Amino acid sequence: MLDCRDLTFHYERADPGETPAFAFSFRLAPGECLSVEGPSGCGKSTLLGLLAGFLEPEGGTLTWRGQDLLARPPWERGITTVFQEHNLFDHLPVWANLGLGLAPDLRLTADQRRRITEGLAEVGLAGLEARLPGELSGGQRQRVALLRALLRASPLLLLDEPFTGLDEATREGLWALVRRQQQAGAAVILVSHDRDDIDALADRRCRLEAGRLKPLP
Numbered sequence: 001m002l003d004c005r006d007l008t009f010h011y012e013r014a015d016p017g018e019t020p021a022f023a024f025s026f027r028l029a030p031g032e033c034l035s036v037e038g039p040s041g042c043g044k045s046t047l048l049g050l051l052a053g054f055l056e057p058e059g060g061t062l063t064w065r066g067q068d069l070l071a072r073p074p075w076e077r078g079i080t081t082v083f084q085e086h087n088l089f090d091h092l093p094v095w096a097n098l099g100l101g102l103a104p105d106l107r108l109t110a111d112q113r114r115r116i117t118e119g120l121a122e123v124g125l126a127g128l129e130a131r132l133p134g135e136l137s138g139g140q141r142q143r144v145a146l147l148r149a150l151l152r153a154s155p156l157l158l159l160d161e162p163f164t165g166l167d168e169a170t171r172e173g174l175w176a177l178v179r180r181q182q183q184a185g186a187a188v189i190l191v192s193h194d195r196d197d198i199d200a201l202a203d204r205r206c207r208l209e210a211g212r213l214k215p216l217p
């Protein structure tokens with residue numbers, strides 16, 4: 001269980017009229033997907049930043065399977081985040097961008113290479129291993145970024161509008177990959193405004209309002 005209790009945070013230089021103090025509480029079981037909706041500026045990135053460890057909360061607790069995540073740096077939390085921006089390394093080809101998630105020194109085993117090749121085929125990018133990110137379309141880069149996250153098979157997956165702008169068939173393929181991670185036990189938080197993405201993946205929905213998460217029916 002991911003158990004987030006009264007995780008509080010405020011921005012030092014926030015506009016008091018516009019930006020509330022945040023206090024997040026929710027629980028998420030392994031294999032479950034929770035969607036988070038809310039208008040621009042309501043705090044969705046702030047929530048993900050606190051969970052991933054890029055922001056430090058002022059109070060509260062965050063545990064995964066009983067382990068205190070707040071005591072760990074981002075890279076030891078078992079969390080993979082896919083942001084709106086793709087965060088690919090522009091000077092590295094697709095296979096290396098994907099491989100870095102599996103082996104930081106890029107000494108890939110035959111099995112890891114096979115998973116990369118198969119994964120690329122699954123997201124409709126077969127044979128593009130050697131391309132640089134700059135030689136791909138925006139949607140193709142997005143697929144590489146999501147595939148990289150999925151290949152890592154982290155127990156916690158934070159998705160920040162990862163399917164925006166992709167065509168229907170591609171999105172369906174990516175939903176299937178996310179569902180497979182859920183079946184393997186991954187807990188997923190999906191930030192999205194898109195009804196189809198939410199209907200396809202979310203087991204529970206909530207809305208971020210006035211700095212709090214409110215369950216939606």
Ligand SMILES: Nc1ncnc2c1ncn2[C@@H]1O[C@H](COP(=O)(O)OP(=O)(O)OP(=O)(O)O)[C@@H](O)[C@H]1O
Nearest residue numbers: 011013014018019039040041042043044045046047
């Ligand atoms: N470093 C900062 N200093 C002060 N205020 C900030 C800072 N970063 C974000 N904010 C404010 O905090 C609020 C929440 O921002 P956040 O980026 O979490 O929203 P969001 O819901 O992710 O927005 P979007 O959907 O546009 O990405 C906003 O009002 C924003 O202006």
